[in-house]
């Protein structure tokens with residue numbers, strides 16, 4: 001069987017996962033097969049041969065898939081957080097901080113699935129054969145990998161609970177809850193998408209995104225796990241360079257839709273804006289008016305490179321808590337809060353217009369002031385919804401005092417991060433003074449660019465280190481290297497991020513750019 005190779009050695013189609021008996025390229029997209037049913041999906045992972053390159057320094061012929069990586073970006077919400085939960089629009093953009101997931105397959109005799117999340121000190125394994133497959137595969141519950149699941153099934157949520165009982169038993173209450181939440185959301189998605197014949201494997205995650213800071217860290221994990229499971233199931237056939245836009249879009253939607261399932265388990269009632277922008281990258285106008293239907297997503301491919309200062313208050317917050325707080329306020333004062341949410345919506349719509357104007361100029365004070373004023377109004381409305389925090393107000397005070405920009409909280413609030421749009425030509429002394437004060441008062445600044453790539457894949461987890469396609473070897477990112485990489489810089493170096501623009505070697509991204517709405 002001949003296999004065409006793409007520029008970085010990834011065999012075309014099926015992500016290079018092929019069984020000996022599999023014909024050349026039946027498209028999974030055209031199939032209506034259930035996830036746990038026909039079309040070779042069920043046995044995919046367990047019975048495959050890796051199509052390894054004969055000249056790579058990997059095992060020659062192994063029944064296991066090679067290790068591979070998936071990565072997804074964090075986000076900032078530029079306008080419309082919280083209002084978006086209530087059906088209004090939001091503008092959000094991907095950032096260059098990312099999560100990285102390494103997927104390693106176990107030997108055939110090892111029947112465990114392991115989650116290893118060192119950033120939150122979480123490590124747990126389950127025996128695949130002991131998981132409640134019969135409940136998830138009951139005809140009344142069965143879903144398809146291309147199904148769009150928009151709410152959790154209480155019976156299936158209950159079926160997962162016994163498998164959380166022995167998660168992190170020695171950890172303190174709130175930490176244990178975080179671990180159980182992470183475990184529960186993974187198991188729910190794994191059991192819905194997978195089958196008992198899934199191979200033993202380990203999912204190891206490291207992230208350069210601060211947790212619970214409003215930068216969508218949980219969504220990046222959701223997106224990585226969704227893309228990884230769908231890749232293992234061969235329910236994705238990309239990304240590859242000649243992929244038609246429609247196909248790329250369908251796959252992005254599929255990843256996003258399963259990531260939303262994970263987010264629902266973590267957050268209860270998320271709008272889906274975080275996982276959407278993390279999957280797709282760049283920037284979007286997002287709106288979900290009907291929770292029973294997919295959201296409307298308008299990509300903003302020409303989103304301007306705004307000069308933003310991102311500040312982490314280092315006050316931990318819970319998205320679920322802040323969202324619930326606004327919900328309670330709305331129940332108590334429906335008309336009043338309804339008007340505030342309408343006002344946020346108007347601000348968001350106005351911002352989308354300004355940001356997409358042809359003559360919008362990131363060097364012009366006039367252009368930036370129009371966006372900045374909208375940010376100030378949006379922040380004021382968020383304050384009135386009760387989701388700011390004294391530390392967020394302190395950042396605003398410091399920036400306002402220097403008169404160098406416009407500040408708003410971003411994400412759920414209650415702590416977390418703020419964004420400041422800097423005026424053009426800000427005097428260096430003023431900026432230095434501000435940064436010094438922020439440092440002194442324990443805030444953390446982040447340098448990040450807006451509008452980065454969405455979900456990406458490194459298949460296999462081998463970097464060529466600048467070598468030619470046909471050169472020997474490359475550097476394999478194995479578990480040990482991944483776990484021992486030091487800090488954010490160490491992780492980025494290991495996974496091939498070079499240069500301030502976040503260029504990544506060997507990684508591939510689904511390309512869905514054009515103006516169409518989907």
Ligand SMILES: Nc1ncnc2c1ncn2[C@@H]1O[C@H](COP(=O)(O)OP(=O)(O)OP(=O)(O)O)[C@@H](O)[C@H]1O
Pocket residue numbers: 117118119120178179181182205206207210211212213214215216217218219221274317318319320410411412413416
């Ligand atoms: N690096 C990580 N490793 C493992 N789990 C993580 C990591 N980062 C985040 N999480 C998961 O995501 C949860 C944090 O989600 P939360 O929504 O509170 O923050 P966020 O996604 O950063 O903020 P926001 O939703 O406001 O953008 C954690 O409790 C944990 O379950």
Ligand SMILES: C[C@@](O)(CCO)CC(=O)[O-]
Pocket residue numbers: 077080081082083084085214216269270271272273274319323411412413
């Ligand atoms: C606060 C919120 O609007 C944004 C969190 O990043 C929640 C959501 O959209 O699900």
